[in-house]
Amino acid sequence: MSNLNEKIAYLKGLAHGLAFEEDSREGKMILAIIDVLSEMEASLQELQAENDENVECVFELESRLDEMEALHGVNSCDCDSECNDDDEFDDEEDFMDINDDFISFQCPNCGEIVYFDQAMLKTEEDLTCPNCKASMLEDDEEDEDDDDNL
Numbered sequence: 001m002s003n004l005n006e007k008i009a010y011l012k013g014l015a016h017g018l019a020f021e022e023d024s025r026e027g028k029m030i031l032a033i034i035d036v037l038s039e040m041e042a043s044l045q046e047l048q049a050e051n052d053e054n055v056e057c058v059f060e061l062e063s064r065l066d067e068m069e070a071l072h073g074v075n076s077c078d079c080d081s082e083c084n085d086d087d088e089f090d091d092e093e094d095f096m097d098i099n100d101d102f103i104s105f106q107c108p109n110c111g112e113i114v115y116f117d118q119a120m121l122k123t124e125e126d127l128t129c130p131n132c133k134a135s136m137l138e139d140d141e142e143d144e145d146d147d148d149n150l
Contacts, residue, residue, distance in 0.1 A: 004041050004044070005041055008034065008037050008038055008041055011034050011037070012034055012038075015027075015030050015031060015034055102115040102116065102117055102118070103115070103116055103118055103121065104116075105127075105136050107129040107131065107132060107134060107136060108134070108136070109129060109132050109134035110129060110131050110132040110134065112129055112130075112131040112132070114129055114130065114131070114136060116136075
């Protein structure tokens, strides 16, 4: 950016060193163009400073994400190779084989497949869908009540 600033300063010097009248149409136009270039250079400097801040934030977030992944034992993707996190479990059976402590439910409201720890099912706490916030066991309890009345 400093190179651009130097070039604009050089143009200003040339414009003032020329033997033209600043009140002439050509003089006014040249000075106006140089002023616009100066404003553009100032805007570019602001954008560069903001970009530098954003890059620092991204590196900080990436560092924190790496720390969290290491803490939770998650493998980080280096993004240089083609990968897809959705391929981690080809189907629900693979997931269930690995995690026998979890049970899957389909939300009666939105159809989302949600996995709950078996210990959560033993509590009297209402289980809600993280997607739509509807009760996951509401329909099952009503069905049981209907069965009892028969």
